[in-house]
Amino acid sequence: MTSDSDNPNNSSKEVRELLRRPPSAIYRWLGDRIFAVVVVLLGMSIIALATAMAIVLFGEGSLALRQFGFWDFLRGTTWDPAVQLVFGALPFLFGTVVTSVAALLISIFPAIAVGIFTAEYAPRWLSAIIDNLIQLIAAVPSVVIGIWGIFVLAPWMRDHVYLPIFTWAETSYPALLPILGNPMGYGLATATIVLSLMIVPYTTALTKDAIKSVPVAQREASSALGATKWEVIRMAVLPYARGGILAGAILSLGRAIGETMAVAMLIGNKNTLPFSIFGAGATMPSVIVNEFREAVESLHLSSLMAIGFTLFIIALIVNLIAAYMTRKFSIKGGQVI
Amino acid sequence: MMNLIQTITSKASSFPLFATSESRQSGGLAEAKTSAGITGISGTPGKEKAGKQLRMETRDLTVHYGSTVGVKNVSLPIYDNQVLALIGPSGCGKTTYLRALNRMHDLTRGASVTGSVLLDGKNIYDSEVNPVIIRRRIGMVFQKPTPFPTMSIYDNVVAGLKLVGIRNTSVLDEVCERALRQAALFEEVKDRLKSPGSSLSGGQQQRLSIARALAVDPEVLLMDEPTSSLDPQSTSRIEDLIHELKHQVTIVIVTHNMQQAARVSDNTAFFYVGDLIEYGPTSTLFTKPKETRTEEYITGQFG
Numbered sequence: 094m095t096s097d098s099d100n101p102n103n104s105s106k107e108v109r110e111l112l113r114r115p116p117s118a119i120y121r122w123l124g125d126r127i128f129a130v131v132v133v134l135l136g137m138s139i140i141a142l143a144t145a146m147a148i149v150l151f152g153e154g155s156l157a158l159r160q161f162g163f164w165d166f167l168r169g170t171t172w173d174p175a176v177q178l179v180f181g182a183l184p185f186l187f188g189t190v191v192t193s194v195a196a197l198l199i200s201i202f203p204a205i206a207v208g209i210f211t212a213e214y215a216p217r218w219l220s221a222i223i224d225n226l227i228q229l230i231a232a233v234p235s236v237v238i239g240i241w242g243i244f245v246l247a248p249w250m251r252d253h254v255y256l257p258i259f260t261w262a263e264t265s266y267p268a269l270l271p272i273l274g275n276p277m278g279y280g281l282a283t284a285t286i287v288l289s290l291m292i293v294p295y296t297t298a299l300t301k302d303a304i305k306s307v308p309v310a311q312r313e314a315s316s317a318l319g320a321t322k323w324e325v326i327r328m329a330v331l332p333y334a335r336g337g338i339l340a341g342a343i344l345s346l347g348r349a350i351g352e353t354m355a356v357a358m359l360i361g362n363k364n365t366l367p368f369s370i371f372g373a374g375a376t377m378p379s380v381i382v383n384e385f386r387e388a389v390e391s392l393h394l395s396s397l398m399a400i401g402f403t404l405f406i407i408a409l410i411v412n413l414i415a416a417y418m419t420r421k422f423s424i425k426g427g428q429v430i
Numbered sequence: 431m432m433n434l435i436q437t438i439t440s441k442a443s444s445f446p447l448f449a450t451s452e453s454r455q456s457g458g459l460a461e462a463k464t465s466a467g468i469t470g471i472s473g474t475p476g477k478e479k480a481g482k483q484l485r486m487e488t489r490d491l492t493v494h495y496g497s498t499v500g501v502k503n504v505s506l507p508i509y510d511n512q513v514l515a516l517i518g519p520s521g522c523g524k525t526t527y528l529r530a531l532n533r534m535h536d537l538t539r540g541a542s543v544t545g546s547v548l549l550d551g552k553n554i555y556d557s558e559v560n561p562v563i564i565r566r567r568i569g570m571v572f573q574k575p576t577p578f579p580t581m582s583i584y585d586n587v588v589a590g591l592k593l594v595g596i597r598n599t600s601v602l603d604e605v606c607e608r609a610l611r612q613a614a615l616f617e618e619v620k621d622r623l624k625s626p627g628s629s630l631s632g633g634q635q636q637r638l639s640i641a642r643a644l645a646v647d648p649e650v651l652l653m654d655e656p657t658s659s660l661d662p663q664s665t666s667r668i669e670d671l672i673h674e675l676k677h678q679v680t681i682v683i684v685t686h687n688m689q690q691a692a693r694v695s696d697n698t699a700f701f702y703v704g705d706l707i708e709y710g711p712t713s714t715l716f717t718k719p720k721e722t723r724t725e726e727y728i729t730g731q732f733g
Contacts, residue, residue, distance in 0.1 A: 314576035314639070316537055318590035318646060319566035328589060332580035424579045424628075 303337020
């Protein structure tokens with residue numbers, strides 16, 4: 094205001110005129126509307142896409158689902174595309190659940206620990222390096238991790254872990270042998286270990302974000318009560334961050350369920366139960382990627398599609414659980430005033 | 431109102447905010463004025479208590495944040511069972527000073543403290559002193575209420591006790607009730623000790639924070655603008671509480687609100703841009719400030 098009266102030159106008058114001028118009718122009428130339409134369309138297209146995927150998967154899988162019935166398809170233990178043409182998904186359901194849950198259990202505490210370390214303990218430069226390395230793990234294509242698993246991890250595990258345990262069990266507890274299975278290096282155990290590595294970034298990143306978002310006031314309040322650094326983390330930070338940590342864990346589980354290439358390369362691919370710890374197995378994604386090229390029988394292809402549909406449903410359920418848990422365990426507002 | 435103050439020569443009688451506190455204590459404006467006038471010699475703080483004892487003291491306390499100075503060379507006495515108010519405009523260093531008193535700056539990256547803070551004659555910044563123990567002896571209440579949101583009212587209050595491993599429920603129950611009574615919250619929450627601390631109103635949450643700080647039986651209580659996020663009613667409850675509490679603990683309170691400083695404190699320190707400008711008994715500082723900047727600030731000419 095003062096500059097206007099002090100300095101009544103033309104440009105400031107012009108600016109003022111522009112500021113006071115009402116927008117043109119067409120802009121007023123169209124501007125907001127165009128934007129709203131674009132946003133709504135793009136938003137709806139995601140819903141349409143997801144629905145279309147579900148419909149296609151269900152449609153293509155319906156031949157198998159009708160033949161065996163949905164529950165019997167899931168419960169069926171025989172997967173025989175060659176002779177009997179009977180398809181049951183239980184081995185793959187079992188393989189998926191076991192590998193992904195085990196991978197989550199193996200990785201969750203180290204991953205949370207890394208999140209706590211980078212957020213609370215590491216100096217900034219070190220925490221930046223660790224962050225980048227962890228993002229790198231997430232960015233490496235899973236086929237590359239699979240190759241590494243085939244040529245490095247699996248032989249190493251076979252020679253230094255599986256074989257020693259197997260020979261020990263052979264002499265001491267022969268009853269364990271069927272549970273342990275063939276220690277060839279390619280099987281459930283190796284796939285699980287690789288999976289647990291691959292999902293660490295997700296848990297870690299969300300843990301770190303959740304910890305970073307804990308208000309300073311909460312930390313200071315517990316420090317002021319005479320809490321040590323660890324006690325501050327236990328008393329103020331982790332309870333406050335639990336929603337985010339849980340979300341990270343469930344997101345990781347979802348990743349583990351869906352991971353295809355690395356698992357298919359390392360799990361040994363065996364279609365019949367029972368699976369053993371070291372022995373070969375299969376998961377839902379691994380059987381799809383292994384068999385879809387040779388699925389000449391339409392019932393076989395349809396069964397693979399039905400597995401895809403089941404995976405879709407599982408992913409949906411996991412995401413719903415994640416959303417619910419996150420909401421339930423998040424701290425709303427923190428300080429209610 | 432503030433313009434009026436400048437025109438009247440005697441600042442003592444014209445400072446209307448001051449009257450509220452003194453009338454509560456000594457029954458009238460006139461009396462307050464005379465008592466302030468008689469004992470108001472700067473440098474001899476604490477007007478009523480005769481045998482007042484030094485509880486804490488800072489000597490040449492300087493706090494740096496990186497290369498910027500938070501407060502410089504502040505030497506102040508803190509007397510037992512008295513309330514010291516720290517006032518001054520935003521960014522003057524009063525909160526920085528307060529946080530140096532229980533080593534909260536240890537937790538801030540880049541903050542460094544020089545000079546000494548004596549608690550019962552011992553420097554709390556000595557290398558062999560454990561800051562965790564210091565913070566149990568010198569409690570703190572923050573600007574915003576900070577109940578731990580996942581804990582019940584009860585667990586919030588006894589959180590500090592559980593930290594030291596006290597698990598005996600009868601001890602915890604007793605301390606919880608004692609602390610809640612001290613914080614004048616017990617009657618309001620006694621039937622719902624198990625409900626979450628965050629379910630309380632803002633004023634109750636702040637009294638819960640005070641109860642939590644009192645539960646560990648501190649000798650000194652630091653309050654960093656404890657009422658700045660509260661409504662007037664809750665504010666006056668907390669001010670009443672400060673009057674009660676000072677018989678048990680020594681209180682240092684940072685406040686933006688000069689009326690509050692006048693109402694609750696025995697001594698007041700005025701900070702400006704990191705310097706301690708003036709310190710004295712509250713009545714003297716508000717009625718006969720020696721420094722022009724103090725006068726300008728308390729009469730509302732800046733800040």
